[in-house]
Amino acid sequence: MENLLTIRDLNVKFKTPRGRVYALRDINIDVTANRILGIVGESGSGKSTVVWAITRLLASNAEAPTGRVMFKDQDVLTLKEWELLHFRGEKVSMVFQDPMTSQIPVLSYAQQMTDIQYRRYHTSSAEKRKRAIDMMRRVGIPDPEDRIMQYPHQFSGGMRQRAAIAMALIMDPALLIADEPTTALDVTMEAQIIHLLRELKEELDATVIVVSHNLGLIAQLCDDVVVMYAGEVVESGDVHQIFNNPSHPYTQALLECDPARMLKRSFLLPTIPGDVPDLHIPPSGCTFAMRCPKAFKGCENKKPADIQLDDGQVARCRLYDPALGALDVATQFDDRSIANDLGKLSPKIVSENILVVDDLRVRFRTMGALKAKLSKVTDPFIDAVYNVSLGLRAGQTLGLVGESGSGKTTLGLTILGLVQAHSGSVLFEQRELMGLTEAQFKPLRRDMAMMFQDPVGSLSPRMSVQGLITEPFEFAGIGSANRVDEAIELCHLVNLPTNFLSRYPHELSGGQARRVGVARALALRPKLIIADEPTAGLDVSVQGEILNLMARLQREHGLSYLIITHNLPVVRHIADCLAIMYMGRLVEYGNCQLLFDNPSHPYTEALVNGVPRPDPDNRRPLVSIEGEVPSLANRPPGCEFHTRCPYAESICRSEPPQMLPLPDGRLVRCHLRH
Amino acid sequence: MSEKVFSKNTNEPAEHGFSKRREALVLFFSNPQGVVGLVLVTLFFASAIFAPLIAPYDPYQLDIPARLSGPTVDHFVGTDQLGRDTLSRVLYGGRVALQIAAIGVSIAFSVGLLLGMIAGYGPRWLDNALILVFDTIRAFPTIVMALAAVALTGPSIKLVMIIVVVIAIPGFGRLARTNTLTIKNQEFITAERSLGAPLITILLRHVMPNVIGPLLILAAMEVPVVITIEAGLSFLGLGVLPPTASWGTILNEGYLVIRDTPWPVIAGGVPLVLTTLGFTFLGEALRDVLDPKLRKGK
Numbered sequence: 001m002e003n004l005l006t007i008r009d010l011n012v013k014f015k016t017p018r019g020r021v022y023a024l025r026d027i028n029i030d031v032t033a034n035r036i037l038g039i040v041g042e043s044g045s046g047k048s049t050v051v052w053a054i055t056r057l058l059a060s061n062a063e064a065p066t067g068r069v070m071f072k073d074q075d076v077l078t079l080k081e082w083e084l085l086h087f088r089g090e091k092v093s094m095v096f097q098d099p100m101t102s103q104i105p106v107l108s109y110a111q112q113m114t115d116i117q118y119r120r121y122h123t124s125s126a127e128k129r130k131r132a133i134d135m136m137r138r139v140g141i142p143d144p145e146d147r148i149m150q151y152p153h154q155f156s157g158g159m160r161q162r163a164a165i166a167m168a169l170i171m172d173p174a175l176l177i178a179d180e181p182t183t184a185l186d187v188t189m190e191a192q193i194i195h196l197l198r199e200l201k202e203e204l205d206a207t208v209i210v211v212s213h214n215l216g217l218i219a220q221l222c223d224d225v226v227v228m229y230a231g232e233v234v235e236s237g238d239v240h241q242i243f244n245n246p247s248h249p250y251t252q253a254l255l256e257c258d259p260a261r262m263l264k265r266s267f268l269l270p271t272i273p274g275d276v277p278d279l280h281i282p283p284s285g286c287t288f289a290m291r292c293p294k295a296f297k298g299c300e301n302k303k304p305a306d307i308q309l310d311d312g313q314v315a316r317c318r319l320y321d322p323a324l325g326a327l328d329v330a331t332q333f334d335d336r337s338i339a340n341d342l343g344k345l346s347p348k349i350v351s352e353n354i355l356v357v358d359d360l361r362v363r364f365r366t367m368g369a370l371k372a373k374l375s376k377v378t379d380p381f382i383d384a385v386y387n388v389s390l391g392l393r394a395g396q397t398l399g400l401v402g403e404s405g406s407g408k409t410t411l412g413l414t415i416l417g418l419v420q421a422h423s424g425s426v427l428f429e430q431r432e433l434m435g436l437t438e439a440q441f442k443p444l445r446r447d448m449a450m451m452f453q454d455p456v457g458s459l460s461p462r463m464s465v466q467g468l469i470t471e472p473f474e475f476a477g478i479g480s481a482n483r484v485d486e487a488i489e490l491c492h493l494v495n496l497p498t499n500f501l502s503r504y505p506h507e508l509s510g511g512q513a514r515r516v517g518v519a520r521a522l523a524l525r526p527k528l529i530i531a532d533e534p535t536a537g538l539d540v541s542v543q544g545e546i547l548n549l550m551a552r553l554q555r556e557h558g559l560s561y562l563i564i565t566h567n568l569p570v571v572r573h574i575a576d577c578l579a580i581m582y583m584g585r586l587v588e589y590g591n592c593q594l595l596f597d598n599p600s601h602p603y604t605e606a607l608v609n610g611v612p613r614p615d616p617d618n619r620r621p622l623v624s625i626e627g628e629v630p631s632l633a634n635r636p637p638g639c640e641f642h643t644r645c646p647y648a649e650s651i652c653r654s655e656p657p658q659m660l661p662l663p664d665g666r667l668v669r670c671h672l673r674h
Numbered sequence: 675m676s677e678k679v680f681s682k683n684t685n686e687p688a689e690h691g692f693s694k695r696r697e698a699l700v701l702f703f704s705n706p707q708g709v710v711g712l713v714l715v716t717l718f719f720a721s722a723i724f725a726p727l728i729a730p731y732d733p734y735q736l737d738i739p740a741r742l743s744g745p746t747v748d749h750f751v752g753t754d755q756l757g758r759d760t761l762s763r764v765l766y767g768g769r770v771a772l773q774i775a776a777i778g779v780s781i782a783f784s785v786g787l788l789l790g791m792i793a794g795y796g797p798r799w800l801d802n803a804l805i806l807v808f809d810t811i812r813a814f815p816t817i818v819m820a821l822a823a824v825a826l827t828g829p830s831i832k833l834v835m836i837i838v839v840v841i842a843i844p845g846f847g848r849l850a851r852t853n854t855l856t857i858k859n860q861e862f863i864t865a866e867r868s869l870g871a872p873l874i875t876i877l878l879r880h881v882m883p884n885v886i887g888p889l890l891i892l893a894a895m896e897v898p899v900v901i902t903i904e905a906g907l908s909f910l911g912l913g914v915l916p917p918t919a920s921w922g923t924i925l926n927e928g929y930l931v932i933r934d935t936p937w938p939v940i941a942g943g944v945p946l947v948l949t950t951l952g953f954t955f956l957g958e959a960l961r962d963v964l965d966p967k968l969r970k971g972k
Contacts, residue, residue, distance in 0.1 A: 017697045416868050445870035452868075458861040462883035475870045520869070 003070075004175055004207045005031035005054065010067035012046075012053055020063075022282045023049050024231050027067070028306060028314075031175070036201055036208040038222030038239070040215065042254075042539040043510075044276050046231040047211045051177050054209075055092055056084055071175075089116065093173040097180035099160035103152040109136070109163055110148045116170055135166040138203075140196060156628050158189035162196065169200070177209045182217055186403040187566060187610040188625045194220050194612060213539065215258050216612030219243055220619055227251045230277050230287040233306075237313030239616045247315040249294045257540045260569035261614050265593065267551050269544030269573060275509065286318065294319060353427075354394040354528055354560050355415070359387050360424035362407070362414050362584075366633060382632040384410040386584035387424070389659075392577075394527065397554070397561040399575030399592065401568060401607065405629060407584035408564045409453070412530045415562070416450055417441045428528070446476055449521035451531040455513040455538070459505040465516055466501040472523035490519040494549060511542035518549060522557075530562045535570055547574055568611050572596055580604045583632060583640045586659065590666030600668045602645045639671065647672055701963050708959025714952025718945075722768035731759035733766040733919045742934045752937035754927055760941045763919040768945060770831065770920040774904045775897045778838035783893050785839070786846020791877055791885065793847065794854025801851070808844035816841055816903060817910070824912045834913040838900045849892055853885035894957035898950035905946055921946050 010027040013020050024046050031037050041047040052058045053065050056076060069076040071091065079087055096102035104112055113132035114125055123131075129148070136144035139162040152160055161181060168176055178197065182190040198221060201208055212218055218225060218239070225242040227235040227250065235248040246252045253272045255261060262269075274291035277283055286292070289299040296318075304318045318324060362385040372380035384407045392398045402408045413419040415426050417433060426433040428444065436444075449472075452458030459468055466487045473479035479486045491498045494515040505513060514534070521529050534550065535543035551574060553559060565571050571578065571592075578595045580588040580603060588601040599605040606625035613620075627644040630636055636643050642652040651671050659669045668674075702708050721728065730750070737757035744752045751760045793804040820837050827833055857863065858881070866876050901921075907913030908922025909929075916923050921942050928938025 017700065413864070418864060418867055442870045445868070450865070450868040452861045452865050454861050458865040460862045460866065460880045463879070471866075471871070472869050475872070475875075517865075520865075 002033050003030050004033040004072065005029075005209075006068070006070040007050070007054070008068045008070070010050070010053060010065060010069060012049055012058065012065045013063045014059065015061045015063060019280050021279045022231060023062075023279060024053065024065075025282065027233055029226055029233060029236065031207060031209060032224065033207050034201075034205050035223040036197075036210060036221055037224045037226065038218035039209065039211045039226045039228060040213065040218050040254075041228035042213055042276070042541060044230070044279075045228040047213075047228050048179055049231075050228070051094070051179055051209070051211055054177070055088055055094065057088075086119070089173070090119065090171045091173055092175045092177060093168040093171065095161070095164050095168045095176070095178040095181050098184050099157070099164045100152065100184075102164065103160065103167075105152055108149050108151055113148070113167055113170055116167060119171075132166075132170060135170045136163065139163070139166045139169075139200070140192075141166070157185055158192060158628055161185060161189070161193055165193075165196065165200070169204070169206075172204075173206075175207050175209065177211070179211045180213070181210065182214070183212070187568070187607055188403065189628070190217070190612065191610045191620075191625070197221060214612070215255065215540070215614040216260055219614040219616045220612040222616075227254070230283075231279055232287050232316060234288065234317070235313070235315045237309075238311065241311060241313050243614065243616050245313075247309055247313060247320065248288075248317045249292045249319070250288045251315075253291075253293070254540060255614070257544055258569075258614055259544075259573050260611060262573070265573055267574060268548050271544035271548065272541035286316075351394045353391045354429060355392040355562070356425075356427040357388055357390050357411075357415065358425045358427070359389055360385055360411070360414065360426060361387050361422045362410055362419060363422040383584050383635075384632065385414065385421075388581075388584070388586050390579050390586065390589060392528070392560055392562055394560050395554070395558050396576045397563060397574055399571040399578045400562060400564045400581060401566065401571060401578060402581035403566060403607075403629060405583075405632070406581040408581050409532055410584075411581075412450065412532055412562065412564050415530060416445075416448060446472075446524040447527045449524070449526040449529050451517050451521050451529060451534055453533040453536050455510050455517055455536075456505050456508065458517060459508075459513060461505055463504070464501065465496075465503050465505075465508075468505075468516060469501075469519045469523060472520060476524055478524075486523070490523055493522060493553070494519045509542075510538050511545060514538060514542075514546050515549070518546070518553075522553065525557065526559070528560045528562065530564065532564045533567070534563060534565070535567060536565075543570065550574070568607060580607065583629065583635065585640065585669065586667070587641065587669045588666065589659070589668075590662075590664070594664055594666060600662060600666060600673050601641075601670050602647055602672075603641050606644075639669075698963050702959055705959050705962065707955045708963075711952050711955025711957075711959055714948050715956050718768065718949045718952060719772065721765055722772040725762075725765040725769055729759075729762035729765045731762045733758060733762040734917055735759070742931060744935055744937055751941045752935060754924075754938050755931050755934075760924070760938050763924055764921070764941050764945055766919040767921045767924055767942070768949075770914055770918065771901045771904060771949070774831070774835055774838060775900045778835050778900050779842065779893050779896050782839045782842035782896070783846055783889060786843045787850045787882070787886065787889055789843070790847040790850025790852075791854050791881055794851040795858055795877060795881060804847065805851070808847050811840060812844045817906075820907055820912050829907075829912050829915055831914050831918070834904050834907055837907070838903055841903065842896055842900065845892060845896065846889055849888055850885050853888060854881055857881050857884050888961075891957055891961045894953055894960055897953040901946065901949060905942075 007027055007029040010024055012024040014023055027050060029050070039047045039050060049058070054069055054076065056079065058065070065077055076087065110129060110132060114128040117123065117128045117131065120128065133144045133148055136148060141147055141159060141162055155163060181197070182193050185193065194217060197208065200206065210218065210221055222239050225237065225239050226233055227242065227248065229250045235242065235246065235251045242251060243255065246255055256270050257272060259269055272291055277287055277290060285301045286299050286304045289295045292299065299318055302318065304316050305321065306314050306316050307320045308314055309320060361383060363381040363383055365380060366382055367377065367380045369380070388411060390398065400408045400411065410419055414421050415433070417436065421434055424434065428448065433441070433444070469490050470479070470483040470487050473483050473486055487501055488498050491501065496512065496515050496519065500512065508516065534546060538546065547570065550561065554561060563571060563575060575592045577590065578592045579586050580601065582603050588595060588604045595604060596608060599608045609620070610625060625644055630643055638654045639645070639652040639657050642648040645652065649672070655671065657669045657671045659667045660674050661667055662673065735758065737753060739757065740749065740753050741755055741757035742753060743749060746752070749759050749761065754760055754763070789804055793801045823833055823837060863876060863880060866880055904913055904920065905922035905925065908920045909926045911926065914920040914923055916927070924938055924942035928942055932939055
């Protein structure tokens with residue numbers, strides 16, 4: 001098959017005040033026509049830089065890239081500025097990660113989409129508009145005639161991303177590039193977008209490049225895969241080969257770390273020890289050598305060549321170098337292993353309920369009392385948390401799962417008294433928390449701590465790590481005078497080197513900042529930790545590290561966790577119980593394993609099946625769930641889920657279901673299961 | 675996860691923190707505008723502080739025979755209608771300007787910062803009330819307010835200071851409030867609350883350091899405004915009274931004798947222009963260096 005785009009020996013360097021960053025080194029990529037190529041890598045691997053280099057959109061501090069980027073028989077790197085105008089959008093077009101920031105908020109879609117066709121001089125604007133409407137229909141936007149007059153903020157996240165795809169396709173580009181197209185979306189939306197991209201590719205015979213860190217997305221969508229690490233392509237090949245028979249040690253490690261690929265439930269997850277190398281110093285040998293479990297003599301200072309394996313697979317690794325004998329390869333470093341300490345956890349000590357939430361309801365006002373009166377709105381509130389009841393046993397982990405906007409974070413904040421509840425009760429160790437004043441609540445804060453979603457953003461930016469992790473002692477008024485001992489002890493507890501104490505949050509990587517967050521939460525030896533998306537913003541190889549740390553600490557200190565997440569593959573490995581939330585209500589609640597093996601509520605089923613499996617041999621033919629979450633201000637009558645439920649019957653539309661037990665002990669809110 | 679893994683690159687980002695500060699310095703000094711501003715501002719401070727040492731004459735010493743002279747060997751920029759040395763008077767006038775600028779701006783800065791943080795962090799009604807006060811002050815023309823105040827108490831340097839402070843507070847207050855509103859909704863404030871941090875700690879330790887940067891830049895830009903207000907009021911006879919030397923009174927008196935000699939007006943105007951330019955340049959250069967949005971490209 002013929003190559004649409006061929007990249008050879010591409011090098012990109014950035015000038016920074018700290019010196020040169022060697023962002024891409026000797027990149028070779030072939031994009032075959034009419035196939036979907038996935039570029040996969042962790043943050044900092046240079047996968048987005050490749051895309052920017054292809055479209056000549058590199059940041060202004062980039063030095064002129066060297067090498068060749070051949071689009072058909074034209075070198076993109078030599079195109080003139082005015083030639084680029086014609087190249088971008090018409091030959092290559094892009095879909096960006098965040099549709100909210102990549103679309104113009106003050107122009108309607110009709111305007112934006114006719115503007116894109118500005119080079120079609122001989123087309124009337126009525127015709128351009130008609131093309132735009134056709135394209136919107138094609139990407140699955142309902143009533144495109146009306147919706148094209150709307151603005152980006154009137155579209156939901158999933159619809160906005162569909163519109164972005166429509167805008168990218170409207171000029172019939174030869175190559176479509178999607179940069180993390182589903183990262184900003186929920187699981188059910190992600191499944192829909194994957195399905196759409198696959199469909200469009202078949203329909204339009206398009207060539208697509210998908211850039212992502214999400215192995216599931218790559219496996220479900222792509223035909224070919226390129227694996228990048230620290231600015232180099234370490235392996236490339238067919239998607240089945242890469243996933244079933246990875247050659248490069250990094251690819252092997254990356255796949256091993258993905259919790260979604262581990263079919264058996266394990267409380268500890270594998271990690272890749274070490275950090276991504278500093279790209280200010282071009283590595284003399286293999287970039288992965290420092291972390292490689294199979295590294296042998298010479299890997300650290302001899303550059304590996306791209307080695308052609310069977311069936312078109314290429315790996316940049318000396319393991320496969322025919323010039324090296326088996327003897328060289330045998331002299332491995334023996335003190336490295338990827339699967340560190342797996343299965344060495346002591347059992348959990350479980351006792352009675354530490355936290356009981358009963359009928360908790362949190363309402364937010366949507367308009368002032370006067371305005372509500374004037375506009376005759378009788379109930380100017382929305383229910384963010386709607387009569388939620390759950391319990392957590394001491395020493396156990398409860399996973400609270402739902403899509404964005406389901407009220408799971410609000411529930412966590414309400415338990416800690418940071419958001420005012422409307423009614424209901426929260427019992428912590430048999431003590432009622434609702435109605436306590438801040439002064440009454442304060443002594444309890446020692447026993448309950450929270451980890452926040454954004455690892456860096458939840459740390460006060462102008463404070464040193466030492467100041468941050470000793471603050472809890474200060475507020476509680478305990479500890480030694482300067483609290484150095486406490487700081488050092490906490491560092492040891494969370495595996496943070498003590499010389500990090502003088503650093504500031506912006507100098508920390510995501511994983512390090514997350515460890516500081518864990519240290520802060522643990523400082524006063526709490527009994528309950530509420531963790532809001534503990535793995536958000538972390539790379540696959542680092543998230544295992546944090547979760548293993550949390551698992552270890554749970555067993556050592558008898559902690560209870562309430563883990564708020566949308567990441568089902570992760571929560572499956574760590575939670576004992578799961579509570580699934582939809583529009584502020586629990587829809588299913590019970591044993592984690594049972595829920596995964598046999599989801600009872602149709603929504604749970606959709607979530608469990610919606611996660612893209614990192615298994616290219618087992619692609620799901622159909623979208624798991626249609627439609628979008630309705631607005632909280634406008635709850636559907638009856639069962640809230642009936643608008644999206646594939647099994648909905650007439651009773652679901654009128655009668656709200658009750659939370660009732662199943663024979664196996666689970667609670668499910670569904671008419672069809674009782 | 676072993677310690678060994680970290681040890682190989684632990685000293686790297688520490689040096690990063692250091693180079694960040696150096697990077698800011700390099701950025702500042704590579705901007706010619708900033709350097710010019712810094713030189714002018716330094717000159718202003720030095721001449722005001724050391725005026726008694728460098729001024730060739732006592733600014734109040736009369737020399738009637740040499741009155742209204744142009745530049746001579748004895749009087750570098752001439753004398754005024756009473757024969758006082760204009761250069762000495764300009765140097766001493768700088769002291770008044772510095773006094774009012776330094777004291778006025780720092781009081782307005784502190785009060786504005788405090789009120790702004792309270793408005794931004796506090797309840798909605800308090801925010802609305804404070805904003806109403808700020809806007810009312812802003813809506814008042816400076817000169818009308820000054821006239822009203824002078825009518826009540828009579829002109830004095832203290833009054834100028836009060837007027838300057840009252841006028842400058844809303845600017846600082848609004849800026850502090852806007853920044854506080856952004857900071858308030860960030861996750862680290864919720865994180866602090868979840869640890870049980872007292873309100874005062876949240877405001878002083880976590881909100882203040884994050885809102886103060888833009889206010890410092892505003893302060894540098896507010897100094898010339900304040901100096902001009904003082905000069906303007908003194909020129910109108912509403913501020914510093916003769917015989918005290920201030921740039922405004924020098925201009926005022928020079929204006930009356932402009933047909934005889936232009937030198938007092940020039941001597942009073944030039945330092946005013948240079949100081950204003952100096953602080954404006956410095957403020958703009960500081961903004962370019964400190965504003966993270968302008969530096970994001972690195």
